[in-house]
Amino acid sequence: MRLSQYFMPILRDDPKEAEIVSHRLMLRAGMVRQESAGIYSWLPMGYRVLKKVEQIVREEQNRSGAIEVLMPTIQSADLWRKSGRYDDYGKEMLRITDRHDRDMLYGPTNEEMITEMFRSGVQSYKDLPRNLYHIQWKFRDEIRPRFGVMRGREFLMKDAYSFDLSKEAARHSYNKMFLSYLKTFQRMGLTAVPMKADTGPIGGDQSHEFLVLAETGESEVFFDRGYLEMDWQASGISYDDAEGLQAAINGFTSLYAATDEEHDQSEFEARVTEDRRVTGRGIEVGHIFYFGTKYSEPLGCLVQGADGQQTAVHSGSYGIGVSRLVGGIIEASHDDAGIIWPKAVAPFDVGLINLKVGDADTDAACLSLYQQLGNAGLDVLYDDTDERAGGKFNTMDLIGLPWQVIVGPRGLKDGMVEVKNRKSGERDTLSPEAALQRLTG
Amino acid sequence: MRLSQYFMPILRDDPKEAEIVSHRLMLRAGMVRQESAGIYSWLPMGYRVLKKVEQIVREEQNRSGAIEVLMPTIQSADLWRKSGRYDDYGKEMLRITDRHDRDMLYGPTNEEMITEMFRSGVQSYKDLPRNLYHIQWKFRDEIRPRFGVMRGREFLMKDAYSFDLSKEAARHSYNKMFLSYLKTFQRMGLTAVPMKADTGPIGGDQSHEFLVLAETGESEVFFDRGYLEMDWQASGISYDDAEGLQAAINGFTSLYAATDEEHDQSEFEARVTEDRRVTGRGIEVGHIFYFGTKYSEPLGCLVQGADGQQTAVHSGSYGIGVSRLVGGIIEASHDDAGIIWPKAVAPFDVGLINLKVGDADTDAACLSLYQQLGNAGLDVLYDDTDERAGGKFNTMDLIGLPWQVIVGPRGLKDGMVEVKNRKSGERDTLSPEAALQRLTG
Numbered sequence: 001m002r003l004s005q006y007f008m009p010i011l012r013d014d015p016k017e018a019e020i021v022s023h024r025l026m027l028r029a030g031m032v033r034q035e036s037a038g039i040y041s042w043l044p045m046g047y048r049v050l051k052k053v054e055q056i057v058r059e060e061q062n063r064s065g066a067i068e069v070l071m072p073t074i075q076s077a078d079l080w081r082k083s084g085r086y087d088d089y090g091k092e093m094l095r096i097t098d099r100h101d102r103d104m105l106y107g108p109t110n111e112e113m114i115t116e117m118f119r120s121g122v123q124s125y126k127d128l129p130r131n132l133y134h135i136q137w138k139f140r141d142e143i144r145p146r147f148g149v150m151r152g153r154e155f156l157m158k159d160a161y162s163f164d165l166s167k168e169a170a171r172h173s174y175n176k177m178f179l180s181y182l183k184t185f186q187r188m189g190l191t192a193v194p195m196k197a198d199t200g201p202i203g204g205d206q207s208h209e210f211l212v213l214a215e216t217g218e219s220e221v222f223f224d225r226g227y228l229e230m231d232w233q234a235s236g237i238s239y240d241d242a243e244g245l246q247a248a249i250n251g252f253t254s255l256y257a258a259t260d261e262e263h264d265q266s267e268f269e270a271r272v273t274e275d276r277r278v279t280g281r282g283i284e285v286g287h288i289f290y291f292g293t294k295y296s297e298p299l300g301c302l303v304q305g306a307d308g309q310q311t312a313v314h315s316g317s318y319g320i321g322v323s324r325l326v327g328g329i330i331e332a333s334h335d336d337a338g339i340i341w342p343k344a345v346a347p348f349d350v351g352l353i354n355l356k357v358g359d360a361d362t363d364a365a366c367l368s369l370y371q372q373l374g375n376a377g378l379d380v381l382y383d384d385t386d387e388r389a390g391g392k393f394n395t396m397d398l399i400g401l402p403w404q405v406i407v408g409p410r411g412l413k414d415g416m417v418e419v420k421n422r423k424s425g426e427r428d429t430l431s432p433e434a435a436l437q438r439l440t441g
Numbered sequence: 442m443r444l445s446q447y448f449m450p451i452l453r454d455d456p457k458e459a460e461i462v463s464h465r466l467m468l469r470a471g472m473v474r475q476e477s478a479g480i481y482s483w484l485p486m487g488y489r490v491l492k493k494v495e496q497i498v499r500e501e502q503n504r505s506g507a508i509e510v511l512m513p514t515i516q517s518a519d520l521w522r523k524s525g526r527y528d529d530y531g532k533e534m535l536r537i538t539d540r541h542d543r544d545m546l547y548g549p550t551n552e553e554m555i556t557e558m559f560r561s562g563v564q565s566y567k568d569l570p571r572n573l574y575h576i577q578w579k580f581r582d583e584i585r586p587r588f589g590v591m592r593g594r595e596f597l598m599k600d601a602y603s604f605d606l607s608k609e610a611a612r613h614s615y616n617k618m619f620l621s622y623l624k625t626f627q628r629m630g631l632t633a634v635p636m637k638a639d640t641g642p643i644g645g646d647q648s649h650e651f652l653v654l655a656e657t658g659e660s661e662v663f664f665d666r667g668y669l670e671m672d673w674q675a676s677g678i679s680y681d682d683a684e685g686l687q688a689a690i691n692g693f694t695s696l697y698a699a700t701d702e703e704h705d706q707s708e709f710e711a712r713v714t715e716d717r718r719v720t721g722r723g724i725e726v727g728h729i730f731y732f733g734t735k736y737s738e739p740l741g742c743l744v745q746g747a748d749g750q751q752t753a754v755h756s757g758s759y760g761i762g763v764s765r766l767v768g769g770i771i772e773a774s775h776d777d778a779g780i781i782w783p784k785a786v787a788p789f790d791v792g793l794i795n796l797k798v799g800d801a802d803t804d805a806a807c808l809s810l811y812q813q814l815g816n817a818g819l820d821v822l823y824d825d826t827d828e829r830a831g832g833k834f835n836t837m838d839l840i841g842l843p844w845q846v847i848v849g850p851r852g853l854k855d856g857m858v859e860v861k862n863r864k865s866g867e868r869d870t871l872s873p874e875a876a877l878q879r880l881t882g
Contacts, residue, residue, distance in 0.1 A: 004567075005506070005571075006508065007508055007510075007559075007562060007568075007571055007573060009561070009562030009563070030562070033558055033561070033562075035512070035513055035516065035517065035554060036515070036516070036517045036543075036545070039513045039515055040513060041510060041511065041512045041513060041554070041558055042510060042511040042512075043510055043558070043562070044508050044509065044510055044573075047509055047510055047511050050511070065446070067447065067448055067485050068485065068488055069448075069482060069483060069484055069485055069488050070482065070483040070488050070491070071476070071482045071483075072476055072480045072481060072482060072578075072595045073514060073578055073595065074477070074480055074535075074547070074580065074594075074595055075476065075477070076476065076477045091540045092540075094515075094537065094539065096535065096537050096547075098535065098582055099532045099533075099582045099584065102477075104477070106515070106537075106547075113476060113482070117474055117482055117484070118448075120450070120474070121448060121450030121471070121474075121484070122450070126445075127448075130446075130448055132448060132485075137513075137514055137578070139515065141539055141540045143540065153515075154513045154514065154515055
């Protein structure tokens with residue numbers, strides 16, 4: 001993409017409404033624009049990151065055996081009256097009356113709808129287990145939306161719902177999501193620590209939230225360094241091996257981890273040696289629940305068991321805040337100059353800076369690199385604008401692409417371009433061929 | 442995907458609420474489920490098609506130079522008051538009051554919001570031209586939603602918006618979308634005929650709608666066969682060649698085409714020889730508008746021209762009904778037994794039928810084909826359920842995958858499986874190796 005043909009409205013100054021770093025950087029880098037309180041448009045740069053995060057979530061859900069569907073944003077209030085949650089949910093639910101005076105709502109979550117969908121589509125125990133998920137916009141009418149996409153009103157969530165014949169089988173489904181979440185966050189360059197949590201308005205008797213370390217997190221967290229050391233992608237645990245999966249999760253969660261609400265300092269000190277204690281702040285990016293028959297019973301989601309008896313299915317629900325993660329990744333990965341994107345979610349792989357647009361040699365060298373990097377499968381943002389060099393450097397650091405290639409007439413005289421690693425700050429002067437090799441090798 | 446682990450709730454009988462064939466087949470094939478009047482969930486099979494259609498639309502938008510963004514579903518009423526459309530839009534607009542008593546609405550379209558976004562992000566003529574699009578759920582509170590996803594209330598639309606310095610430049614943007622639409626529909630196996638249209642509530646002075654032939658279409662259409670004969674993918678017209686593009690479109694649209702509203706039978710007969718006259722019914726799947734400064738003036742979307750003068754930008758908007766297209770494709774491509782998916786949008790490439798689950802040889806032959814077809818990059822739906830053969834055949838015809846591979850002990854005794862082409866109905870008895878060759882070659 002040529003910057004001269006893109007839409008990336010950079011702000012030179014810090015927007016005063018932004019209280020936290022991710023919000024500030026997303027506005028400055030032209031990633032999002034607030035349309036109403038807690039409601040954002042995703043501009044091209046932000047949209048690219050959102051899509052990459054969404055795709056990682058999708059791939060890891062699919063690998064765990066979950067099946068994607070898509071439920072609508074607008075729901076009938078009737079369903080929520082059946083489950084008893086219509087009145088419970090309070091003012092966070094955006095209630096709507098349609099032209100025929102029917103009570104509708106903008107879904108804040110989908111336990112009722114998916115339970116109905118599943119109920120109407122299955123007959124017998126042979127149709128279980130299943131895990132159905134969707135990635136859809138939700139609305140929660142927060143009284144005081146803040147922190148940009150971290151606590152917006154309209155937000156993109158992945159929510160999965162498992163259906164099992166028994167509590168034991170449901171435990172296996174829960175554990176699959178547990179492992180899938182660890183892999184998902186790790187692929188985005190995040191270390192998420194699972195912590196036991198309250199079940200809140202979802203209900204049920206088991207729940208974990210997944211927190212990512214970030215200075216601006218909403219809770220204080222205390223945990224064993226072991227949580228940071230596990231490579232879940234490489235762990236080789238099979239989703240189908242119920243026992244092995246349970247054992248791995250038991251071992252892992254036997255390490256101390258608690259938010260301030262549940263934290264016990266003396267237990268922390270007794271169980272974790274000083275050099276292994278991690279304390280900091282955490283942002284919730286995922287939350288999983290086992291709630292048994294809480295929705296299947298009132299909604300009549302029964303299946304015929306192998307013994308011919310009708311039995312209510314055991315369920316759990318599993319959320320990941322997809323749009324929130326974009327902010328969460330920035331909270332965890334930035335410096336004074338701007339964002340530092342982990343490779344897997346970077347909007348472009350390389351920023352190519354032309355220091356003298358209009359100079360025939362520089363233009364030709366840039367065009368050649370642009371094409372060759374593109375041919376090698378890399379996404380390149382080519383700054384071919386007539387801005388001054390200083391402005392171009394600042395913009396490129398702000399938007400945080402993993403690599404920068406800087407091309408100017410002075411270097412080219414010696415046949416050289418500069419390659420900069422955004423994260424380490426390391427710069428190397430290389431021939432264009434060697435630069436290409438460095439980035440594609 | 443193994444059908445025994447999938448979620449595809451097939452209906453054996455025709456649902457009585459379905460008035461048209463696409464609605465009936467989508468319900469029977471377990472593609473969608475109605476949640477409220479005109480509001481659908483997309484079950485796994487339907488979701489796969491929806492995503493393929495969406496992706497084709499996206500790729501062709503990107504090729505034309507349009508840039509993807511994502512605007513929220515919920516908008517502030519204030520914007521619509523500024524443009525003067527808040528009161529005009531009538532009861533089709535879903536109006537919402539949030540917890541702070543602010544007037545909001547579920548966007549039926551986004552001219553106002555994108556104009557504001559663009560205005561706040563650009564300064565000068567150097568930032569033009571641009572075309573920004575998004576693919577997002579919209580809501581129109583139709584008084585009588587019907588025909589399934591063809592006329593739903595919550596629907597997925599691609600809407601693009603172009604911004605130009607002059608009427609002439611805007612014409613080029615309009616023409617790019619024109620060509621892009623022809624390519625988009627052609628990739629889905631559809632022939633869309635562009636027809637001059639009223640501008641309606643969008644406004645402006647130029648508009649074309651793109652209609653796809655289907656018996657159940659809402660309008661009668663009359664056109665020259667030439668519209669069906671052009672290969673737009675292969676046409677080699679460059680988006681950047683404004684004159685060549687204009688000439689191609691002029692030539693193309695000089696052929697007669699009109700809906701019943703504008704049709705003139707004597708002109709039709711005078712201009713089109715009898716053997717080249719096509720009449721039938723058409724469904725609108727796309728609509729493009731040039732509306733000049735209708736929104737940029739009230740919303741103050743001005744840029745500084747090369748001469749230093751502030752000038753209102755010239756705009757157009759360009760819609761494709763993404764969810765509607767899924768129904769439209771079925772309307773155009775089915776037979777008595779069910780859907781016939783064009784390859785590019787088929788939910789799976791191949792349906793693999795195991796005629797005797799539990800028979801060791803048959804299971805082994807199926808598993809081997811399943812793996813080899815998958816390794817060759819094909820998506821396979823493997824019917825490994827214990828249903829009877831007749832039921833399996835009916836289901837596979839109903840869901841309309843392009844190819845079926847049928848494996849049973851009788852054929853295997855002679856080392857043979859059967860390959861069926863869903864569209865032609867042709868069946869061939871082949872060795873598994875030859876079957877693999879046929880499908881992957």
